[in-house]
Amino acid sequence: MIAFAPLDSSAQGDPERGKVVAYTCTGCHGIPFYKNIYPTYSVPKLGGQNQEYLISALKAYREGTRRHATMQAQAATLSDQDILDVTAYFVSIGENES
Amino acid sequence: MNRLTLLTGIIVASIISLTLSSPVHAAGGDYRRGLEKSQVCQSCHGRTGNESLQPSYPRLAGQHKDYLVHALKSYRDGSRQNAVMAGFAGSLSDQDIADLAAWYSRQKGLQDLKVD
Numbered sequence: 520m521i522a523f524a525p526l527d528s529s530a531q532g533d534p535e536r537g538k539v540v541a542y543t544c545t546g547c548h549g550i551p552f553y554k555n556i557y558p559t560y561s562v563p564k565l566g567g568q569n570q571e572y573l574i575s576a577l578k579a580y581r582e583g584t585r586r587h588a589t590m591q592a593q594a595a596t597l598s599d600q601d602i603l604d605v606t607a608y609f610v611s612i613g614e615n616e617s
Numbered sequence: 618m619n620r621l622t623l624l625t626g627i628i629v630a631s632i633i634s635l636t637l638s639s640p641v642h643a644a645g646g647d648y649r650r651g652l653e654k655s656q657v658c659q660s661c662h663g664r665t666g667n668e669s670l671q672p673s674y675p676r677l678a679g680q681h682k683d684y685l686v687h688a689l690k691s692y693r694d695g696s697r698q699n700a701v702m703a704g705f706a707g708s709l710s711d712q713d714i715a716d717l718a719a720w721y722s723r724q725k726g727l728q729d730l731k732v733d
Contacts, residue, residue, distance in 0.1 A: 549732040
């Protein structure tokens with residue numbers, strides 16, 4: 520199912536393992552139009568997003584330079600390898616559809 | 618024509634008029650104006666929001682409209698920090714933000730995660 524097309528960026532990661540890491544993420548990001556409570560807005564779509572952007576976002580949450588209580592708590596549990604793998608999985612969703 | 622028919626006609630005409638004009642004046646934003654206002658955005662994010670100049674820049678195409686509004690307002694008020702985006706978002710009005718979000722959110726692109 521998942522094609523291992525070479526990424527044109529330096530970022531890599533294992534999308535198969537990333538899918539396991541992503542289980543928790545789907546609790547919010549896997550439900551269409553799921554809303555952040557306050558302020559109220561739809562949680563962002565991640566499928567097909569650029570990997571380097573996702574990596575920088577997760578690391579910013581982990582370091583606390585980007586602030587969101589739930590995302591900071593989630594990102595704090597992720598290792599660098601987890602971040603590589605989970606973002607590789609998010610990217611792969613876009614590749615499968617197109 | 619009796620009064621009831623006339624009244625019904627006026628109401629129907631009003632509804633049609635409101636429906637036709639709503640894309641232009643809706644608080645939800647006007648995607649056509651969004652396209653016009655997106656010239657600066659396009660230089661990094663592309664016309665549809667799928668053509669990122671660098672992989673560290675996010676795709677915008679198909680992203681939820683209200684998330685894009687939240688992101689731009691967060692850059693504008695400084696609660697989300699990014700030197701480049703702070704400069705651009707700082708000059709946008711609420712209407713500009715609504716219009717830009719309307720344009721990029723209606724493009725085909727990003728998807729929700731699937732739950733197996």
